[in-house]
Amino acid sequence: MAEKQSFDIIVIGGGPGGYVAAIRAAQLGMRVAVVEREHLGGVCLNWGCIPTKALLRAAELRHSLDEMKEFGITVSGEISIDFAQVVKRSRKVAGRLSAGVQHLLKKNRVTLFEAEAKIGGLTNGLRAVSLSTGDSITAQHVIIATGARARSLPGIVADGKSILTYREAMVPKTMPKSLLIIGSGAIGAEFASFYHDMGVEVTLIEAMDNILPVEDAEISAVVQKAFAKRGIRIVTGARLCSLTSDGNQVTASLEGGGTDLVAERAIMAVGITGNTENLGLEESAVTVDRGHIVTDQWAATGEAGIYAIGDVTGPPWLAHKASHEGIICVEKIAGLKQVHPLGAGAVPGCTYCRPQVASVGMTEAAARDAGHEIRVGRFPFVGNGKAIAMGDDQGLVKTIFDEKTGELLGAHMVGPEVTELIQGYAIARTLEATEAELMQTVFPHPTLSEAMHESVLDAFDRAIHF
Numbered sequence: 001m002a003e004k005q006s007f008d009i010i011v012i013g014g015g016p017g018g019y020v021a022a023i024r025a026a027q028l029g030m031r032v033a034v035v036e037r038e039h040l041g042g043v044c045l046n047w048g049c050i051p052t053k054a055l056l057r058a059a060e061l062r063h064s065l066d067e068m069k070e071f072g073i074t075v076s077g078e079i080s081i082d083f084a085q086v087v088k089r090s091r092k093v094a095g096r097l098s099a100g101v102q103h104l105l106k107k108n109r110v111t112l113f114e115a116e117a118k119i120g121g122l123t124n125g126l127r128a129v130s131l132s133t134g135d136s137i138t139a140q141h142v143i144i145a146t147g148a149r150a151r152s153l154p155g156i157v158a159d160g161k162s163i164l165t166y167r168e169a170m171v172p173k174t175m176p177k178s179l180l181i182i183g184s185g186a187i188g189a190e191f192a193s194f195y196h197d198m199g200v201e202v203t204l205i206e207a208m209d210n211i212l213p214v215e216d217a218e219i220s221a222v223v224q225k226a227f228a229k230r231g232i233r234i235v236t237g238a239r240l241c242s243l244t245s246d247g248n249q250v251t252a253s254l255e256g257g258g259t260d261l262v263a264e265r266a267i268m269a270v271g272i273t274g275n276t277e278n279l280g281l282e283e284s285a286v287t288v289d290r291g292h293i294v295t296d297q298w299a300a301t302g303e304a305g306i307y308a309i310g311d312v313t314g315p316p317w318l319a320h321k322a323s324h325e326g327i328i329c330v331e332k333i334a335g336l337k338q339v340h341p342l343g344a345g346a347v348p349g350c351t352y353c354r355p356q357v358a359s360v361g362m363t364e365a366a367a368r369d370a371g372h373e374i375r376v377g378r379f380p381f382v383g384n385g386k387a388i389a390m391g392d393d394q395g396l397v398k399t400i401f402d403e404k405t406g407e408l409l410g411a412h413m414v415g416p417e418v419t420e421l422i423q424g425y426a427i428a429r430t431l432e433a434t435e436a437e438l439m440q441t442v443f444p445h446p447t448l449s450e451a452m453h454e455s456v457l458d459a460f461d462r463a464i465h466f
């Protein structure tokens with residue numbers, strides 16, 4: 001057995017939570033180890049954020065061919081999709097970024113162990129972590145950043161062939177003719193958009209009344225309409241009773257009877273559950289509640305010296321939330337002054353389907369439920385010069401302000417490049433900006449961002465271009 005190595009911090013999991021925490025800890029002068037059992041970069045770089053965006057870029061290019069004629073460009077000949085190449089490129093992008101993380105860890109002198117880790121006992125203030133390689137390492141602090149995996153529904157087994165999780169859905173060997181997608185959150189909506197653009201007949205099944213149910217209802221309705229117009233079949237308010245495969249086709253039965261839905265394949269996109277098993281937590285005071293580790297605002301668990309960050313701690317299941325929690329956690333461990341807890345209301349969320357969706361802060365319903373008297377601004381992209389020039393003028397920007405204080409409570413967008421725009425409002429939320437500062441801000445012309453300004457103006461009956 002190798003010599004027992006000791007560190008200030010051991011991070012279990014090399015996803016966007018774990019590797020970012022490790023780099024920040026190294027910057028702060030700590031001796032850091034990362035233990036990763038599969039791929040550096042975690043789900044995000046290998047099976048989530050990045051490869052899906054590579055796939056969606058292919059879909060976007062495919063879609064743009066349909067619009068060429070209006071721009072005076074004729075594409076002659078048959079359009080064909082080399083699907084194997086679409087997937088190959090997505091994997092190449094993921095591989096490149098994963099290798100980039102390895103380089104960053106090395107550059108910051110973070111020691112990497114390629115193994116599965118399990119937390120052990122405490123001796124003289126040092127926590128042991130045993131590795132599947134047979135080694136054991138120790139540290140004063142252990143950060144659990146083990147992420148999450150796809151959840152299923154009772155009685156439904158994703159066999160990886162006909163009934164897929166996001167992993168298989170990202171690397172299909174062939175295109176199905178038809179597809180059922182169960183769950184219309186960000187992951188389900190992105191797959192629906194991608195597969196439909198690739199020529200697949202898609203049915204999106206959602207238990208709630210709207211697709212993208214965590215988004216503002218008005219924004220969800222715009223996406224729902226746009227999806228339906230594209231030919232994506234949407235079934236809402238539909239609870240699944242069973243999903244079975246006979247090897248050739250998948251059949252979904254819904255509660256309340258009605259006709260079964262049938263397709264060649266199905267994707268389960270009904271949420272995720274934390275990787276909390278086999279970590280040795282049973283022996284500790286770490287609390288696991290409904291599949292997620294319970295932490296305080298500094299990522300501390302119930303057991304001194306053990307912390308948890310990212311997807312394993314529960315929603316929102318977002319890479320940037322994981323990274324921020326990692327930074328907050330190690331800065332607190334290092335005793336830095338002025339470390340701020342993560343403001344949940346300032347974490348933006350994006351869905352990269354067509355049309356794109358982005359939001360930060362409270363929905364209109366949540367703001368009302370929280371007792372705010374509100375002012376709501378709306379500005380449609382049909383009133384925005386850049387959107388019209390781009391030929392992409394569907395969607396709107398909605399802003400919600402507290403009537404009394406003028407604080408921006410939430411911003412919700414659907415339309416062109418809104419996933420790039422939302423950051424403007426995230427900064428505003430972080431700075432607790434009011435309508436006055438947002439109105440005074442100069443937005444460049446012609447940009448899509450002008451719709452953000454106009455939405456604020458509209459909340460105070462001052463919109464100029466609509």
Ligand SMILES: Cc1cc2nc3c(=O)[nH]c(=O)nc-3n(C[C@H](O)[C@H](O)[C@H](O)COP(=O)(O)OP(=O)(O)OC[C@H]3O[C@@H](n4cnc5c(N)ncnc54)[C@H](O)[C@@H]3O)c2cc1C
Nearest residue numbers: 013015016017037042043044048117147310311317318319
């Ligand atoms: C299809 C899809 C699309 C997504 N798109 C987006 C998006 O566009 N934007 C966004 O913000 N988020 C997106 N997400 C979510 C995002 O991927 C996660 O929020 C993010 O990866 C969480 O980071 P993490 O570090 O907490 O965990 P992970 O990225 O899951 O990393 C955890 C790591 O820990 C390792 N591990 C687990 N247990 C052990 C162990 N015992 N020992 C050693 N290693 C271990 C795992 O191998 C893994 O590499 C998407 C997710 C999916 C599935």
